[in-house]
Amino acid sequence: MVEVKNLGKEFVTPNGKITALQNISFAVAKGEVFGIMGASGAGKSTLVRCLNYLERPTTGQVRIAGQNLAELSPRQLALVRQQIGMIFQHFNLLKLRTVAQNIAFPLEIAGVPKEETQQRVDELLDIVGLTDKAQAYPHQLSGGQKQRVGIARALACRPRLLLSDEATSALDPETTQSILTLLKKINRNLGVTIILITHELPVIRQVCDRVGVLEQGRLVEMGSVTDVFNQPHAAATRRLITTSGLVPPTTARTKSAVTRSTLAAGEVV
Amino acid sequence: MSSLLADKALQKLIFTATGQTLYMVGLSLAIALAVGVPLGVLLVVTAPGHILPRLKLNAVLSSIVNTGRSIPFVILLFLLMPVTKLLVGVSIGTRGAIFPLAVAAIPFVARVVESSLQEVDPGVIEAAQSMGASPMQIIAKVLLPESWPALLLGFTLTAINLVGYSAMAGAIGGGGLGDIAIRYGYQRFRNDVLLETVVILIILVQITQSLGNCLALKASKGQRRPD
Numbered sequence: 001m002v003e004v005k006n007l008g009k010e011f012v013t014p015n016g017k018i019t020a021l022q023n024i025s026f027a028v029a030k031g032e033v034f035g036i037m038g039a040s041g042a043g044k045s046t047l048v049r050c051l052n053y054l055e056r057p058t059t060g061q062v063r064i065a066g067q068n069l070a071e072l073s074p075r076q077l078a079l080v081r082q083q084i085g086m087i088f089q090h091f092n093l094l095k096l097r098t099v100a101q102n103i104a105f106p107l108e109i110a111g112v113p114k115e116e117t118q119q120r121v122d123e124l125l126d127i128v129g130l131t132d133k134a135q136a137y138p139h140q141l142s143g144g145q146k147q148r149v150g151i152a153r154a155l156a157c158r159p160r161l162l163l164s165d166e167a168t169s170a171l172d173p174e175t176t177q178s179i180l181t182l183l184k185k186i187n188r189n190l191g192v193t194i195i196l197i198t199h200e201l202p203v204i205r206q207v208c209d210r211v212g213v214l215e216q217g218r219l220v221e222m223g224s225v226t227d228v229f230n231q232p233h234a235a236a237t238r239r240l241i242t243t244s245g246l247v248p249p250t251t252a253r254t255k256s257a258v259t260r261s262t263l264a265a266g267e268v269v
Numbered sequence: 270m271s272s273l274l275a276d277k278a279l280q281k282l283i284f285t286a287t288g289q290t291l292y293m294v295g296l297s298l299a300i301a302l303a304v305g306v307p308l309g310v311l312l313v314v315t316a317p318g319h320i321l322p323r324l325k326l327n328a329v330l331s332s333i334v335n336t337g338r339s340i341p342f343v344i345l346l347f348l349l350m351p352v353t354k355l356l357v358g359v360s361i362g363t364r365g366a367i368f369p370l371a372v373a374a375i376p377f378v379a380r381v382v383e384s385s386l387q388e389v390d391p392g393v394i395e396a397a398q399s400m401g402a403s404p405m406q407i408i409a410k411v412l413l414p415e416s417w418p419a420l421l422l423g424f425t426l427t428a429i430n431l432v433g434y435s436a437m438a439g440a441i442g443g444g445g446l447g448d449i450a451i452r453y454g455y456q457r458f459r460n461d462v463l464l465e466t467v468v469i470l471i472i473l474v475q476i477t478q479s480l481g482n483c484l485a486l487k488a489s490k491g492q493r494r495p496d
Binding site: 078084090093094105137 | 396406410417488489
């Protein structure tokens, strides 16, 4: 679904060049939930923005469903972007549009006819459980509800890939749980591939199949969530796990038991 | 008796002058919006880091706008006379005043639009880009609608400024309330006329501001300001 090869990104600033990402390579299979974790400033946000070319990589390539994004015209890139949903830490909703109008927004951009849009919006409101809030404005919603609108909007054009940029980082633990459950449901029921970046390790543990660890613009470790959390190799991974209060379990357990038991620990933290 | 008749004539003159003021302000506002809004949008989107960065164009537009804003209106009135004559056919009178009024308001409108559009959350613009929106779609569906309440207040401000500027149009025989106030009220010592024109101007400004506030409030959809 997604292939990233030798991706690098440099920013030119008045104080010289800053290397944000260096030599990043990974692949995400269809239907997978892939997490990217790292401390603040590790380059997570830049990386996720390179995946839909909101940031143009300086070197390397990004392939989505086989298409090299670098070779696309602006028009073609727009069409690919319509097939990639994205959700954000601060939701980024249009504040003067109702919930229903916000969800209809990407369909409007894609030029979907009105009746079809109406029908699709109703379906999406149902999927995210906000049917009764269709006519509300974003300022009348809670954080969790706003993110549900964000998710519905991201799903509007039936994307095969969903990018999540710290989608739960502005939410309280309980709301985070409900959003993660929703994302998991979307992954299972709709078969949407999800790439999510976060600094919250419990989020990775709970919903991701595989995880990559980003430190100072480099991918220092990658593997299944169980392996990475139980036997972290990179110093950066160990640091992240220790500082987040998640201690790797000492006794061997089955995969599901490990996931569940440490999840509970993460929740308390 | 003769003074009463004179007053009747004067009332008619004030009535006509009110009409002239409204005509000058209305038409020059319309022209200023038609030119100033696209100019303001260009100022925003061509800025570094925005959706259509064109640094040279941005610098040129910005300096044109600044130049326009630094010329006092009374001077602009006379400076533009040959151009007005060319465009409108006359360089004096109410019709002759509309063009310089519009020219004076264009850079103001451009800056009002610029500052309003700059308030749009960059995250929302990024979200639209992530959906594959083109720059035109972002302008039409994100930037302008999201800053609509602020724009309405800015346009109200422009209209009120134009009422003030229009008072100077008397300098080129433009007529209007300002002209009456100076020629009849001040120069002929008719304090009552002076007072009346001022009262009418106050009422015009009040109505304009209330209307603008009301529309902006309605457009903000219950959103608290500032966000």
